[in-house]
Amino acid sequence: MTRAFVVTGASKGLGRALAIEYAAPGVALALIGRDAAALDDVADRARAKGARVRIGRIDVRDRDAMHAFLVEVDEAEPTGCVIASAGVTMVTPHAGAVEDLTRAQDLFDVNLNGVMNTLAPLAPRMRARRQGRIALFGSIAAFAPPPDSPSYAASKAAIVAFGLATRALYHADGVSVSVICPGFVDTDMTRSYDSVKPFPLSAEEAARRIRRGLERRQAVIAFPRRLYVAARLQQLLPEPVRRRILLAFRATARPQS
Secondary structure: OOOEEEEEOOOOHHHHHHHHHHOOOOOEEEEEEOOHHHHHHHHHHHHHOOOEEEEEEOOOOOHHHHHHHHHHHHHHOOOOEEEEOOOOOOOOOOOOOOOOHHHHHHHHHHHHHHHHHHHHHHHHHHHHHOOEEEEEEOOHHHOOOOOOOHHHHHHHHHHHHHHHHHHHHHHHHOEEEEEEEEOOEEOHHHHOEEOOOOOOEEHHHHHHHHHHHHHOOOOEEEEOHHHHHHHHHHOOOOHHHHHHHHHOOOOEEOOOO
């Protein structure tokens, strides 16, 4: 049974919920995040449930800091499961607007390079040990890209492709790779914009579903099922019909407080 976990994006959202979900006596958690106060709170909650916790206040874009911390963690206790949940989103302000390219580059840096910086120190070690699980975060938006979030959807589609290809590559080495594709989960990220949000789930319920899927070593852990099936089916529709459906999910960013 896996007893040592690395979780990025652990200070908020699904990363936070997963850290608390897995916390238990005998479990070692290495939690990575940027918000020091929030990360300390998660660590306190995890320790209260009996887990041993190590904190890395690191930006996943910082390759050198990620490498140093993760190698130290893995040498202290071999990592059994990596959950790369750090991510950001971006909503284009209104129809006809152009995405801010600087912000888009920052988004890709977190959502893609952050994943690579997480896996680079650990994946070779897991493959050498011939055991382990890797969880990468895509999104249902990868299959039904919202017109107001093209960069976000593209970054998640890239993760889906990378994850499924890596799953096939690592299979012979005994390392399982799963791609998690949530719908609308009640997190700070989801609350940062207004849109139609069907079948919402709490972060705690989402974490439980993710844990079940990882234990079964599923290739794609997508939920809620109805939304995932609808997203896949809309890909088969004529483009004008598909476009009208996607425009119904138009989002508006909420003002920053």
